[in-house]
Amino acid sequence: MENESDNFVFKAENIHKYFSGVKAVNGASVVVQKGKLTSLIGPNGSGKSTFFNVITGFLKPELKSGNILFRRFRGKRSESYDIWGMAPESIALKGMVRTFQHTRNFPDMTVLENMLVSPPRQIGESLIWGFLGSPLWKRQEAQNIVKALEILDFLEIAHIMNNLASEISGGQQKLLAIGRLLMTSPSLLLLDEPVAGVNPTLANKVFDKIIELKESQGIDILLIEHNMDVVMSFSDQIFVLAEGQVIAEGDSATIQKNRKVLDAYLGESPDEA
Amino acid sequence: MINEKLNQTVEDIIAKAEYNPKSQTVNYTLAIIMGGLIFLSFVLPLVFGGSTNLDYFTFTITFIAIFAGLSLSLNMEVGFLGLPNFGKIGFIAVGAYSYILFVNSGVNEILSFIFAGISAGVFGIILTLPSLRLKEDYFAIVTIVVGEIIRETVRNQHQLGGFEGFAVPLPIDRLYPSNTTFLQNILLNNNSISIILITLILIFLYFIYLNQKYSKIYAVPYSISEPFVTKGGIQEEVENGLINFTIFLGIIVIVLNFFGSFGGSPNGAIDLSILILLILLFFQRNYKFALLRKYDIHWDFLKTIIVFMLYIIFSYVLGFVFPVNSLSTTLSNWYNMLLAVGVLLISYKLIEDIVKSPFGRTMRAFRDDDTSAISVGKSLLGYRIKGLALSNMFAGFFGVLLAYQVGSITPDGYTPTTTFTLYIMIIVGGTANNIGAIFGAFLIQLLFQAASKMGDLQNVGGIFAGLRFDFVNFSLIVVGVVLILFLIFAPEGIFPEQKNQNERYLKLLKQLSLDTEGSKSYLVRILSFFMSIAGDNSFRHQNLRGLEFTENTDEKSSNYEEEMK
Ligand SMILES: Nc1ncnc2c1ncn2[C@@H]1O[C@H](COP(=O)(O)OP(=O)(O)O)[C@@H](O)[C@H]1O
Ligand SMILES: [Mg+2]
Numbered sequence: 001m002e003n004e005s006d007n008f009v010f011k012a013e014n015i016h017k018y019f020s021g022v023k024a025v026n027g028a029s030v031v032v033q034k035g036k037l038t039s040l041i042g043p044n045g046s047g048k049s050t051f052f053n054v055i056t057g058f059l060k061p062e063l064k065s066g067n068i069l070f071r072r073f074r075g076k077r078s079e080s081y082d083i084w085g086m087a088p089e090s091i092a093l094k095g096m097v098r099t100f101q102h103t104r105n106f107p108d109m110t111v112l113e114n115m116l117v118s119p120p121r122q123i124g125e126s127l128i129w130g131f132l133g134s135p136l137w138k139r140q141e142a143q144n145i146v147k148a149l150e151i152l153d154f155l156e157i158a159h160i161m162n163n164l165a166s167e168i169s170g171g172q173q174k175l176l177a178i179g180r181l182l183m184t185s186p187s188l189l190l191l192d193e194p195v196a197g198v199n200p201t202l203a204n205k206v207f208d209k210i211i212e213l214k215e216s217q218g219i220d221i222l223l224i225e226h227n228m229d230v231v232m233s234f235s236d237q238i239f240v241l242a243e244g245q246v247i248a249e250g251d252s253a254t255i256q257k258n259r260k261v262l263d264a265y266l267g268e269s270p271d272e273a
Numbered sequence: 274m275i276n277e278k279l280n281q282t283v284e285d286i287i288a289k290a291e292y293n294p295k296s297q298t299v300n301y302t303l304a305i306i307m308g309g310l311i312f313l314s315f316v317l318p319l320v321f322g323g324s325t326n327l328d329y330f331t332f333t334i335t336f337i338a339i340f341a342g343l344s345l346s347l348n349m350e351v352g353f354l355g356l357p358n359f360g361k362i363g364f365i366a367v368g369a370y371s372y373i374l375f376v377n378s379g380v381n382e383i384l385s386f387i388f389a390g391i392s393a394g395v396f397g398i399i400l401t402l403p404s405l406r407l408k409e410d411y412f413a414i415v416t417i418v419v420g421e422i423i424r425e426t427v428r429n430q431h432q433l434g435g436f437e438g439f440a441v442p443l444p445i446d447r448l449y450p451s452n453t454t455f456l457q458n459i460l461l462n463n464n465s466i467s468i469i470l471i472t473l474i475l476i477f478l479y480f481i482y483l484n485q486k487y488s489k490i491y492a493v494p495y496s497i498s499e500p501f502v503t504k505g506g507i508q509e510e511v512e513n514g515l516i517n518f519t520i521f522l523g524i525i526v527i528v529l530n531f532f533g534s535f536g537g538s539p540n541g542a543i544d545l546s547i548l549i550l551l552i553l554l555f556f557q558r559n560y561k562f563a564l565l566r567k568y569d570i571h572w573d574f575l576k577t578i579i580v581f582m583l584y585i586i587f588s589y590v591l592g593f594v595f596p597v598n599s600l601s602t603t604l605s606n607w608y609n610m611l612l613a614v615g616v617l618l619i620s621y622k623l624i625e626d627i628v629k630s631p632f633g634r635t636m637r638a639f640r641d642d643d644t645s646a647i648s649v650g651k652s653l654l655g656y657r658i659k660g661l662a663l664s665n666m667f668a669g670f671f672g673v674l675l676a677y678q679v680g681s682i683t684p685d686g687y688t689p690t691t692t693f694t695l696y697i698m699i700i701v702g703g704t705a706n707n708i709g710a711i712f713g714a715f716l717i718q719l720l721f722q723a724a725s726k727m728g729d730l731q732n733v734g735g736i737f738a739g740l741r742f743d744f745v746n747f748s749l750i751v752v753g754v755v756l757i758l759f760l761i762f763a764p765e766g767i768f769p770e771q772k773n774q775n776e777r778y779l780k781l782l783k784q785l786s787l788d789t790e791g792s793k794s795y796l797v798r799i800l801s802f803f804m805s806i807a808g809d810n811s812f813r814h815q816n817l818r819g820l821e822f823t824e825n826t827d828e829k830s831s832n833y834e835e836e837m838k
Binding site: 056058087088089090092093097098099100104105106107108109110112113116117118120122123124125126127129137138141142145146149150152153158159160161162163164180181183184 | 282283286287289290291292293294627630631632634635637638640641642644645646647648649650651652653659663770772773774775778779781782
């Protein structure tokens with residue numbers, strides 16, 4: 001009864017997205033199993049980011065041919081959501097959140113305040129409680145601040161909490177973006193090239209943190225990476241995207257042996273390997 | 274025990290920060306130079322024998338207050354929400370027109386005033402629709418068109434007054450018989466009682482303020498030795514509620530005074546509100562209320578009362594000092610000014626509270642990067658609807674006040690020039706800073722008023738005799754040059770946005786007890802009960818559980834429900 005497909009936390013089947021003729025995503029299907037760090041790899045322009053944009057509701061998929069399911073586990077029980085056509089903010093509130101390839105934080109806020117935007121259903125976010133009920137939201141706010149400080153500490157960027165987000169380095173921006181997502185208490189993190197443009201030392205640290213999140217917090221991860229060697233060592237499951245289609249899937253050993261994958265990456269410049 | 278450990282952790286984390294949060298940077302030099310120069314040009318004609326009457330002062334202050342309110346409203350859209358509304362004047366017009374249409378159809382003036390704000394707010398919601406589809410620059414163009422359409426529509430509709438518009442009667446005019454003095458009015462209305470009361474309260478407050486020994490009874494300082502576990506977190510909260518309440522009382526006084534609808538006696542309203550205030554003070558000192566739990570007065574609260582009282586005293590004293598000759602104009606100008614300044618204070622307090630609340634923070638988040646705000650689950654539509662409705666509600670209120678001040682409502686009184694003036698105010702004062710918006714309105718209005726008075730200098734003769742040009746048009750040139758200089762040299766304005774708010778957050782952390790189970794107030798308990806009925810469980814599980822990022826409130830409550838079965 002307990003087979004693998006019963007244990008999925010995310011499942012997207014037959015996703016299409018065209019840009020005026022360019023078939024950016026062309027029938028891709030991806031499944032993330034509970035507790036398995038899953039990576040989506042593929043050369044530049046293979047449609048990875050577009051796939052993310054579609055499944056998180058930021059872009060409308062082409063036709064109602066496939067489906068997108070997200071499942072949140074609460075203890076032993078779980079709840080499934082059909083998130084096809086759902087607004088991006090609703091999907092985020094369900095517990096499935098994503099970063100963007102080009103890191104997007106709130107530049108005119110401090111690192112700490114960036115974190116405080118995220119918590120869902122804040123009392124003080126309602127207009128009425130906002131100005132009549134400061135007694136009500138201040139307590140919750142204090143708790144959110146504590147949580148934010150703990151997450152910043154975990155990500156090892158607590159020392160820059162008083163800087164504006166526009167003043168911090170690219171690697172710190174990436175960590176802050178992850179931190180902002182953690183503030184929403186997610187169950188599935190979608191990370192779009194979390195270490196692109198980050199120096200190798202910091203990149204290793206970022207991956208360490210991601211694995212730690214998975215191990216100790218039970219947060220599931222779907223990760224986009226364009227350089228395939230980077231993720232091989234710690235991915236439990238890998239999907240290879242080329243020209244909008246999944247050309248291979250399996251664990252790293254299977255993928256490394258796959259000819260089609262090597263061919264897809266042949267067009268890439270050699271320094272990537 | 275757990276809390277102590279947690280506090281230690283939090284303190285350790287805070288200690289890691291490289292910098293201390295920076296406080297607000299104000300361009301004081303600019304503020305002083307600009308303010309000084311303009312104030313000089315305002316006073317100069319008066320000194321040199323221009324028309325030095327009270328009317329001129331009240332007139333100018335009223336205009337400043339009204340425009341300060343309007344620029345606060347515009348600042349909320351442009352500075353905090355990030356939506357460039359270039360049709361602001363349309364919403365001011367909607368407010369004014371709805372007011373006069375309601376009044377003309379027999380609705381009470383106070384209600385009409387409120388409806389005017391609501392109508393303008395509803396128009397703001399309609400404006401949300403293009404804002405969702407268009408980029409900011411296109412949105413700006415659409416709003417100019419909306420403003421002009423409103424004007425043209427009104428101009429061609431006889432039911433809406435056509436191009437001639439409406440006259441706006443001041444409610445205060447029918448209140449005072451034309452041959453009594455202000456002083457007589459106060460005495461006639463038995464108001465010596467409130468004056469005595471106010472004086473007594475002031476003396477009392479001054480007394481405890483001077484004597485720290487006595488003040489200990491009333492003021493409970495936050496525990497500094499154990500910064501994260503203070504037992505009386507709720508104190509500041511109730512205090513805040515009371516401060517808000519006091520301010521609302523203040524506006525009630527002013528509004529009732531203005532409309533004179535409290536038993537025909539404007540001063541009766543003061544008596545009433547002081548009475549309420551005293552009763553409240555009594556109860557909160559002696560009894561446990563759900564809302565007003567027994568707590569000790571804190572200084573901020575006292576300060577608010579003092580300001581409130583001073584405001585009333587101020588209105589009295591000036592009535593004594595300046596002989597009121599022609600009641601129909603001077604007195605109504607006077608009350609118009611008090612009303613405008615009063616509504617401005619309330620609006621400032623409300624808008625500042627909103628901006629500092631999580632609502633305001635998410636508003637700024639949408640301004641900074643809307644995609645990113647959506648990606649953490651915030652609704653763009655919701656925030657734009659609420660933000661535009663709220664800011665334009667204030668535009669509606671101040672639109673009515675402007676109509677009072679101008680004395681009439683005509684379509685040609687609502688040209689886009691006013692919108693651009695408001696933009697200049699917030700650019701010079703500082704966008705995304707409420708004090709800046711008010712200061713900008715102060716400077717630019719003063720400049721305009723001074724310019725219109727400068728012509729008087731020609732009558733003085735001597736060196737001024739040679740001044741032979743139109744000062745009003747000249748002031749437009751000056752404002753234009755000032756604007757360009759600001760855009761080049763100080764694009765953030767005199768009061769730049771305070772981007773770093775961390776000081777406030779860390780202070781909050783120190784003030785509020787984190788032990789929610791222990792000191793959860795009745796207010797919070799009652800509300801969490803009602804909110805959990807309504808399906809919102811965010812109240813229920815607020816205790817901290819260390820490093821559990823995934824901690825989900827729903828999970829806990831569903832487990833809880835399981836146990837119940
Ligand atoms: N908004 C867009 N408009 C037009 N074409 C786009 C858009 N976004 C992506 N594309 C195209 O879709 C293809 C896939 O892009 P993308 O998903 O960003 O690839 P990847 O993330 O794998 O590098 C590319 O050919 C890209 O040019
Ligand atoms: Mg990409």
